[in-house]
Amino acid sequence: MAWNEPGGGKQHDPWSGGGRRGGNGGGNNGGGGNNQGPPDLDEALKKFQDKINSLLGGRGKRSGGGGGKPGGGRRNTFALPGLLIVIALAVWAASGFYLVDQSERGVVLRFGKFQEIVTPGLHWNPPLVDDVRMVNVTRVRSLTQTQSMLTEDENIVSVEISAQYQVANPRDFVLNVRNPEVSLENALDSALRHVVGGTEMIDILTSGREILGSAVSSRLQSYLDSYGTGLLLQTINIESTAPPDAVQDAFDDVIRAREDRQRTINEAMAYANAIIPAAQGQAQRLIEQGQGYRESVVAEAQGKANRFNSLLTQYEGAPGVMRERLYLDTMSEVLGRTDKVLVDAESSPMMYLPLDKLRSNQSGQNGQNNQDANAQEVDPQLLDRLRSQGQQSNRSSSSSNSTSGIQREGR
Numbered sequence: 001m002a003w004n005e006p007g008g009g010k011q012h013d014p015w016s017g018g019g020r021r022g023g024n025g026g027g028n029n030g031g032g033g034n035n036q037g038p039p040d041l042d043e044a045l046k047k048f049q050d051k052i053n054s055l056l057g058g059r060g061k062r063s064g065g066g067g068g069k070p071g072g073g074r075r076n077t078f079a080l081p082g083l084l085i086v087i088a089l090a091v092w093a094a095s096g097f098y099l100v101d102q103s104e105r106g107v108v109l110r111f112g113k114f115q116e117i118v119t120p121g122l123h124w125n126p127p128l129v130d131d132v133r134m135v136n137v138t139r140v141r142s143l144t145q146t147q148s149m150l151t152e153d154e155n156i157v158s159v160e161i162s163a164q165y166q167v168a169n170p171r172d173f174v175l176n177v178r179n180p181e182v183s184l185e186n187a188l189d190s191a192l193r194h195v196v197g198g199t200e201m202i203d204i205l206t207s208g209r210e211i212l213g214s215a216v217s218s219r220l221q222s223y224l225d226s227y228g229t230g231l232l233l234q235t236i237n238i239e240s241t242a243p244p245d246a247v248q249d250a251f252d253d254v255i256r257a258r259e260d261r262q263r264t265i266n267e268a269m270a271y272a273n274a275i276i277p278a279a280q281g282q283a284q285r286l287i288e289q290g291q292g293y294r295e296s297v298v299a300e301a302q303g304k305a306n307r308f309n310s311l312l313t314q315y316e317g318a319p320g321v322m323r324e325r326l327y328l329d330t331m332s333e334v335l336g337r338t339d340k341v342l343v344d345a346e347s348s349p350m351m352y353l354p355l356d357k358l359r360s361n362q363s364g365q366n367g368q369n370n371q372d373a374n375a376q377e378v379d380p381q382l383l384d385r386l387r388s389q390g391q392q393s394n395r396s397s398s399s400s401n402s403t404s405g406i407q408r409e410g411r
Helices: 041-056 079-092 169-175 180-197 201-205 207-228 244-319 319-335 355-362 367-372 380-401 403-409
Strands: 097-099 103-110 113-118 121-124 130-136 143-149 155-165 231-242 341-344 351-354
Touching: 079 380, 097 103, 113 169, 121 319, 130 244, 155 201, 155 207, 180 207, 201 207, 201 244, 207 231, 244 319, 355 403, 380 403
Parallel strands: none
Antiparallel strands: 097 121, 103 113, 103 130, 143 155, 155 231, 341 351
């Protein structure tokens, strides 16, 4: 028999000092025994079971020894419900802890009414009382649509559009609209049809795509704000615009013609940009030349007027001298620019003196030029005759005033 087996006559405890027999032949009693070893595990387990049974209203432990009369335990009717309530409360409290991710926000509803918005971290809310709905506020969501619609000039065009958006207000996103994504899809369709319906087909298919995208974006955001969806648009992209397949070839021809027209316009503008500056420069040069000529004429006229005024002052002081001087200056100026020839009208044959040839001979640089200039010889007798005639005319002019003009001509 094992040392710790219940019943029997003796129990040998290896941790005690040999032990001694109990009073009733059972196990060791607490009074008078010298037991300093570790407690009996089986006995401790039995005591715990007895306590549980007593709480649950079951039979307790037999009193006394093995031959004792069994006694009935008193049943506790509130023990089991209390234990179940404690366990349920513990489970309920433990289930109230939750973790909010960094990219999320938690919308707390208490009995269906908005309570607060919780930030990232560990939180606790009473289960079955508060309802926490997680909303991702950093993820960029996308929506793409392809629709065929009428333009302003009553043509059909197919437009593919995509929208990127985020949740800006978790409270509005959860509470205001039942399905925000469906509302966004319907609002995008409405805004696109409104903008395309007010735009011509050629603008939608060519240069008006950027304007179309910005107009749709502003109108769609106004729709979302009025609905209170809590969504914020990031970008609106017009992926593609195309006419119906039946008119695709004709539209390609129109596009090519438009490109040719634009190319011709660009060439004409380049030619104009090259010609207009040159013409403007020439016009400015003519204007400046005219202004310079005007200033020179005015200055020359003013100089002549000043010279005349000066001569008038001198003329008033000595009229005869001034008349003589003016006559000589005028004749020298006129005769200095003309060729002069002396002709002997009395001689036969007629002889003449080419003074222009003589002057050109004096300005020549070599002997060959002198020979060419003197090709026509001058008679020495003719020169003597001209000198004598000049002296006679001078003497006759000094005797009378009527011959003063002849004297001046002889000079």
